[in-house]
Amino acid sequence: MIRYALTRLGLLLVGLAVASALIFLSLRVLPGDVAQLIGGTQASPAQIAALRESLGLNVPLWQQYLDWIGGLVRGDLGTSLLTGTPVATELLDKAQVTAPLAALALTVALVVGIPLGVMSALARHRAGGTALSVAAQALAAVPVVWAGMLLVVVFAVWLGWLPPQGFPRAGWNDPGAALRALVLPAVTIGVVEGAMLLRFVRSATLQALGQDYVRTAAAKGLTRTQALLRHGLPNVGLSVITVLGLQIAGIIVGAVVIEQLFTLPGVGRMLVADVAARDLPKVQGELLALTGFVLIVGFVVDLVHRLIDPRQREAS
């Protein structure tokens, strides 16, 4: 286990190194002068020169990269070009919206996906199971932004139960309003991601139903449902853990679009604004934070999977 964890940690570090290099290089392959691009056509040569200096563009590329990585190790993700505030501070600030949103969305996805997935597999020869399966197939094809709009129309415009967009100015000092503001966005992402999870759980359950140990348990006198619940579900759970990393990545991506739709002041909305404003040092820090998060989630998921699967534990 220790050996596996160390190998996997090594892979994570390689992953972070490659990701940081890719992000760094891709934001520098621009033909022409970055300082000119950021400064615009109105900037004077002196301003451009000052900009070059402040961006650290006067030193070789490898040194710029090492400077950036050196900062990262000390927890410095860089500084915004436009506001001058540290990227890490802004990220932590915006994460107060995005992290609860992602956690809520994941909860919705799990609550929707797992029980309904198992049910649709058990009832696959009945109308209900088929209907669930068809609904999940259709929902998985829905653009998340459109799903959000439809929910806004129903629950905010027609029924007036929840705010159509925005986040309270007081933030989490007004927990009731903050939570209400996150309900529709979280449900939007959760339902679309939940539909994909449902399809996966359905497949995993169908597979478990066909296993010998479930058949044996059924032959010993359990009903098929009992046999599945007692012997099959632990295996379904294991395969759900393997897709959890992808689900979380999907939720983060969904949050970027959905924060825009609901005008939530989160990480995704900030990233979109910074990309549009070409605040390159900030975009660089944000992209690394997001990909780093996805890579770390993958690492944790792999370790957890290894820890709780007895077959893998013994193999190592």
Next chain:
Amino acid sequence: MSTLKRLWSLGTGRFGILIVVLVVAVALVSLVWTPFDPASVDARARWLGPSWPHVLGTDNNGRDIASLLMAGARTTIVVAVGAGVVATVLGLALAAFGALTTRWVREGVAVLVDILIAFPVLIIAMMISAVWGGSLAVVVWSVGIGFGVNIARVTRPELRRVLHSDFVLAGRASGLNTWQNLTRHLLPNVAPVFIVQLSWGMAVAVLAEAGLSYLGFGAPVTQPSWGVLLSDLQKYIAVHPLTVVWPGLAITLTVLGLNLLGDALREAADPTLGERTTAARTHVPGVVA
């Protein structure tokens, strides 16, 4: 031919084919005819409900929504096909590198692919648009790269399996070089796995076009596109909620068609997959065997 027949005999396959043919046909027709000029602004015809002659109504500028959707189908097809081409070239190149070269190159490519797969398409799109600004090319490249890596991940093991089969060995023994063997024996045998992925990748491209155009990094606002239309109409959602239904429905149906086509292709190409074992493989990238 028999694969096509099997495809048609599956409900999902028939639905997928019909949707894809419909979208292509609508796009082709829109080149020569749409009910109204999709770009023409008519102040007297603003916000008409679904009625004759504006079957799906009009938007805030009095533009005919049905005509906009028809013209938008062209954008969708350009993006889906473009992303498909990029993903094919990149995916097959990476897979070939990962299967046919010496050991350390192989392992290096495998690790690289494992890392790249952690980059969501949207993040790749953000990386590209931060530098070059948003455009349809951004959508094509980001989905192409994102899904190309996926194709490589799925195709590589298949390529390696076929590589060790007798007919490839026989090919080599009869004097074919690596390239000839690749094109004559290897690629035709991995094609089923790869085409299924391609169909799903195009579905992702359609979704990405909508999402990125909504965020302002996709199609320019002047171009008819389902994503742009969605973001235009969203501004008036409180007053005219019904209008956003149409572009969303167009996107959903297209994505559903491509997804089902992929499912059916998988089933048609591999008849050994029975009702029970369809379960073994799923959509989720990285889990697809």
